[in-house]
Amino acid sequence: MTETASTTRDLTVYFDGACPLCRREVAFYRRLDRAGRIAWQDVSAPDAAPGCDLSRDAALQRFHVREADGRLASGAAGFVAVWRRLPGFRWLAPLAAWPPALRLLEHAYLGFLKIRPWISRRFA
Numbered sequence: 001m002t003e004t005a006s007t008t009r010d011l012t013v014y015f016d017g018a019c020p021l022c023r024r025e026v027a028f029y030r031r032l033d034r035a036g037r038i039a040w041q042d043v044s045a046p047d048a049a050p051g052c053d054l055s056r057d058a059a060l061q062r063f064h065v066r067e068a069d070g071r072l073a074s075g076a077a078g079f080v081a082v083w084r085r086l087p088g089f090r091w092l093a094p095l096a097a098w099p100p101a102l103r104l105l106e107h108a109y110l111g112f113l114k115i116r117p118w119i120s121r122r123f124a
Contacts (some may be wrong), residue, residue: 009039011081012066014050014059017042020123021116032086062113076105 013029016022026040043050043059050059054072058064065078073081080096083089096105 010037010068010085012039012041013078013082014041014043014054014064014066016044016060018044019116019120021120024123029082029086032088034087035085037085038082063109075109076102079105079109 013026015026017026029038030040041050042048043056046056048056048059050056050064051066051072054064054066062074063078064072064074065081066072067081076096080093080102083093083096095101
């Protein structure tokens with residue numbers, strides 16, 4: 001079951017539920033989110049509406065999260081926002097948020113996005 005962005009949570013994650021790799025990663029994170037701090041919104045349905053400042057196409061192309069105050073983060077910064085809320089990853093979040101590390105992670109993420117379709121086909 002996918003929760004909606006209207007659920008009161010600390011963070012909303014927008015993910016491509018049609019992507020086998022994305023589904024697997026989200027399932028892993030959901031298991032860790034025992035406190036229920038994160039709302040998970042599958043944006044793969046044609047009628048999905050992640051918000052006026054985030055199109056469905058943009059949400060499908062790149063990892064996005066929305067903080068409770070409405071701020072959007074994407075890519076490596078989005079992952080850091082998720083890690084801040086998950087046991088086992090909380091220690092990593094401050095290290096990954098350090099600007100030089102965040103830039104490196106963002107470059108790695110951009111490289112990953114280029115091969116994501118190929119990897120996703122392997123998970124199908």
